[in-house]
Amino acid sequence: MKNTDEAEPMNGDAKNGGSAGTTGDAPDKSGDGLNESGRTPTKSGSPADSPADSPAKSGSPAGSPADSPAKTSSAAGSAAKSGGSAGKRFSRDRLLLAVAGPVLALVVAVLLTSGVLLASGKSPFEPYQLMLEYAGNADIQVLIVNQASSYYLAALAVAIGFRMNLFNIGVDGQYRVAAMAAALVGANVDLPGPLSIALIVIVAMLVGAFWAGIAGILKTTRGVSEVVSTIMLNAIATSLIAYLILPEQFGVQPKGSNNLTTGDLPESSWFPGLHVSDVAGDIYGFVFVAIGCGVAYSLVLGRTRFGFDLRATGASESAAAASGVDAKRMVLTSMLISGAVAGLAGMPVLLGDSHTYSLNFQTGIGFTGITIALLGRNNAVGIAFGALLIAFLDKASQTLDYNGYEKEIATIMQGLIVISVVVSYETVRRYALRRQQRKVGEELAAAARTTTREEVPA
């Protein structure tokens, strides 16, 4: 993508964990994903940091002139200082810009949806009002939060791939295979509660990782595009599950039922939920695990060597390889992690609600996850909001059917969000780039002026 320069601080000592300051700082600046408006260092770090930083944000021509003030060592101090004050401004700008993308996308999507409603001769506003009112009910909120937890985990799985420049479309298949295997193990193993839950979760992660790992190995050894292989693996997952769930294999057909299940989990391995009220029901306990996963995702990607390697490889495989990262291993590892997280996506429902994998286990979560990861810009907090938004649209739209509208309005809106997200992020990115170039230009000019002034009396 754009931050090839980011690999720069990596070479040499960084690998030995030598300059923790450098490595620590670098991942920080791209901490929120695509929005790589690099931050001028606020800590009075070595002045060398500042040039390395500013070009990173754009990889634009502005990069090369940025080198010059650093060389004029006498000016470095003051430059860093002015950089400090600019840093604050930058981070506020950056937050605004980061929010601007999704907000713009949402506004556009809402307007377009209203247009569709108008075109079909309906009120362009009432559906939103109905949905918001409906979502004011506690039981619907519980439903939204519970659904969002599955979406969130699926979106994290997708985002891990995105960060690595891998498009894991197979999250859906990984999720289903993992959920089924975990349900099967859970129903047939007799362990004390917590151990059993741990076992189920671990099995889910391992199976999800295995299913994604197939695509990973195909890519690293044979160069098969993960897009193609994961789509294929989705189809294979469907057939494999259909086969395994037959009563002749591992499935169970409860008497009098036309459904097939994997058998029920013993009650001891149900994941306790947070009881809200009798009407509203329980928030799955796994919601909190999902939040934990989001925090872990942020920390691992943003604050560790591994996360940095991963993002560096995603940004430019060759540059990462040049600085000593084993790109192939990173591809495989990130595919495995993505799959493991995808495996977790089925756990909220399995452990909190259905307690079995049956023919009507929810499908399509992996694809929704792609939407959400895009919407949340691969950022843990952004994805959380994205997951809640999509879950809100899903659940609240159900009320439309009772009020003379079609709930498919929400589906139209989700589609429009995806399109407008892509367009608005690009628009905002270009705007930010132009702004930054101008700012850097101004700063350099200012720095150049001070330098000349200082140099003259000397």
Added chain:
Amino acid sequence: MRRVSSIAVAGIGIAALAFTTTACGGSSSDSKKDKGVAIAYDVGGRGDQSFNDAAYAGFVKAKKELGVKGDDIEPSEGESDADKVQRLTELAREGHNPVIAVGFVYAPAVKEVAKKYPKITFGLVDDDTVHMKNVVNMVFNEEQGSYLAGVAAALTTKSKTVGFVGGVENPLIKKFEAGYVQGVHDTDKSVKVKVQYLTQPPDYSGFKKPDSGKDTANGQLDGGADVIYQAAGDSGSGVIEAAATRGKWAIGVDSDQYTQKGLAKFKSKILASATKAVDEAVFNLVKSVKDGKPESGTVRYGLKTGGVGLADSNPAYQKMTKVVEAVETAKKKIISGEIKVKTTP
């Protein structure tokens, strides 16, 4: 600084989340008006010319003859059990009685919601697992009707090859296959049966892909089949179209498809239909609730009660006296118990 801010943002996010769920104490379940009947459809929804439309027909009949009101609601694709619970809860809390869930996929949801609304009667079509006082399990002997379809097919085919197209390969549709194949083979051992399914669960799209039904039927027709029986919901219309267009026989399912408006163009080639009186079941349940004596437990619809059967609206079929006779004989034998029809292939 950034570390602090991102943690703060996360904290605010979580707090906001917790706040929204706890602050608004209300729930969507607090209104009490009589809204009449509620029907929640299975995948495919209304307009599938078969299963769901049969339920709809029963609903319409009840509206007309009993003067009841009501609503009917379609599902979303790939939804979870929680969504079904939400749908049924919503219908129950609005004051619908009875609430009829069409399709076995609703079983877990009915189980959960029926507990919360003990005064409302819940109907569950195609499943016999929820045994509560206010739940009616409406089940059918699909294999018996399909057996008769098999008899008719075996006696009509000239190429000694008949076809079966199932929508989704699940235990329910396998019952149709089992009865049909047995019916064919009991009648004429030399007839070959081509069996194909459009999708495997959990991919339920096989019930709503007429184009895919058409392709599969064309494949069977190319392979020499000249009578095709389908149990594929909405996809079945594609099967009928393919067979009729090439002048071969199709056998309808669930509703009497000869009389379906959407299939009028092809009706002369719809030999017969293996009916499944979901409409009758729905009507009976609504009537029982209206009369103040709601049904309860398991209500089974078989050949004996006319709950399943072979509809013979097509005059061309009525003229095939030999076939009609053989079907009648088979019907009597099934009712008397002389013929036991398998429920699994």
